[in-house]
Amino acid sequence: MRSTLNLKDKKKNGETLIYLIAFFKDEDKKFVYSTGETIHPNEWDFKNRQPKSLTGRSQKTDRHRAIKLQLDRYSNFFLKITELYKNTNQEITIENIRAEFDIEFKKVTVGKDIFYEAYDEFMSRKIKNQEWADATIKRYKNIKNILQEFEIVRNYKITFSKINDKFYSEFTDFCMTDKQHINNTYSRNLGLFKTFMLWALNNGYTYNAKFRNFKKKKRVITNQIALKIEDLQKLIAQDFDTARLEGIRDVFVFSCVTGMRFGELKLISKNNIINGSVQLKEEKGAEKEMREVPLNEIALYILRKYDYKLPLKANQKHNDYIKEVFKIAGYTENVEKTTTKGKEVIRETMPFYERVSTHTARRTFITMMKQKGKSDKLISKITGHKDMKTLNQYYQVNDEAKKDAVNDTFDIELPSLKKVN
Template identity: 50%
Template sequence: MFWALKNNYTYNDAFLEFKKPQRVVTKEEALSLEQVEELFKFECKSKSLEQVKDIFVFQCLTGLRYGELKKINKRVVKENCIILKEEKDSSKEEREIPLFEISNYILKKYDFKLPLLSNQKQNEYIKDVLKNAEFDYEVEYTRVKGVEQTTVVKPFYKRVSTHTARRTFVTIMRNKGIADKTIMSITGHKDQKTFNMYHKVDNNARLDAVMNVFGKMELPKLKVI
């Protein structure tokens, strides 16, 4: 529209008064470290659902995007790290994603070739896994249509996708006090504003923060009357 106005293809400049609606960030979900551990130990009803669960947990423990999982093989795993190179931009530095006992276990279980489904199917089946594991407590979030904002309540498992795993990684690491720069070097985030959207502060994190700061304070001795 700007180009058309500048080159005299239109004289209607009413669009200049258009103001982009303010972006509303809805509440996104993340699992706690205890929930990730609980999910890892959960026994699924079928082999296919077990694979879906393992891949989701692996994402929670590495912070990898779902699309990046297809790059994993024995050649890119060195000294307990996944070495990822940016295919589209060779000038970018390699990312090193540390592995530990459980993430290594999952990789070895599938001989370093994760049994990936399409992103759409993974999103569909991970909801089934979490439902079976009784992650069915209610959560609420906002939905915006035009200028109208409404609050919606749904079971937790219905709010989970492959992106939830990546958000879970960031949230757990931040809640444990790991520096943003360190986390971003693992996840590949370059923009702090975008990175901040991945962090969900939960009640346990709030409680820990308050206890760490004020927990050692003692009540004064009561005066005897």
């Protein structure tokens, strides 16, 4: 798509405005935008659509050059913005392009802190469109806090124009060194930041696309805890002095035998239990299909115990209390936790109970199901996973499982041992 420059009134005796003009075929209309520059028709080169080239040094020569420089800004911006819209699959309309010109040439008011204004607008739209779950909202609020802390600690004022290679290096070092983020945490946060930047690019808040080159750290599958059937039996048999800890234990066991996310447990009621299964409609998107989660005798026993209303706490509180449950149950032996930060592998020794969280329950369900030979497709229908790669990240293979697998595979009857002389 091309633009041209023309005079508002070619026959005017005095100076007339210079317009940038482009024809939009889809709308069958002309885009006409005043450059604010004026010139006498006698001084205009109608063939080349620019002020006449003058030689020598004079006020008129300097003025023509200044006008041409300003007109080039308009022509170049038209080319730039239409190419951007094409590359980002946005609809090129007269209304959209006019709005871009108004922002670029200061005909609309733009806030001083446009980066965070854009970020707040991004969040507001996503929330109003009901595109995000509560956990996603929380993550994006956390990213904003991290960016604002980064500005203070590293004395780096964030603007769209300063999202460049230097920002990437400083922000990466801040996250990995100051915040002590491991690779997986850093990569997740950088991915969320890039999602916002792409939205800002597509919505005309910036034309800076350098963020596309920002590379995530290679994600590492860390060793996690998954329970065995004996552990569940031990937990169920454990007595607790308080109803609070007993309730925490019961909710955890329920999650272990259903594979449900902690955030889904609040959706359970008598009304959505049909033929021994929870009919689960996720909050994350109306487009997602209904999911049936089978309830075994353990799950049904726990639901009846609490009249189908599980004694739920806030996620963080539950994470704190479940560690207390496992400590009382005797899971105090030391285990190793391995994480990766940059190129460094970090090994920590800590009590078993410190490794347990709400996620342990879902991981236990998937690990037990896979160890029993259940297919990924069947498991995913229960857990709601769409991506098999994500599903398999939950599967934990311990040393005992490895030994059992090898022994089961090579279960060959051997002859009596004969000593070799």
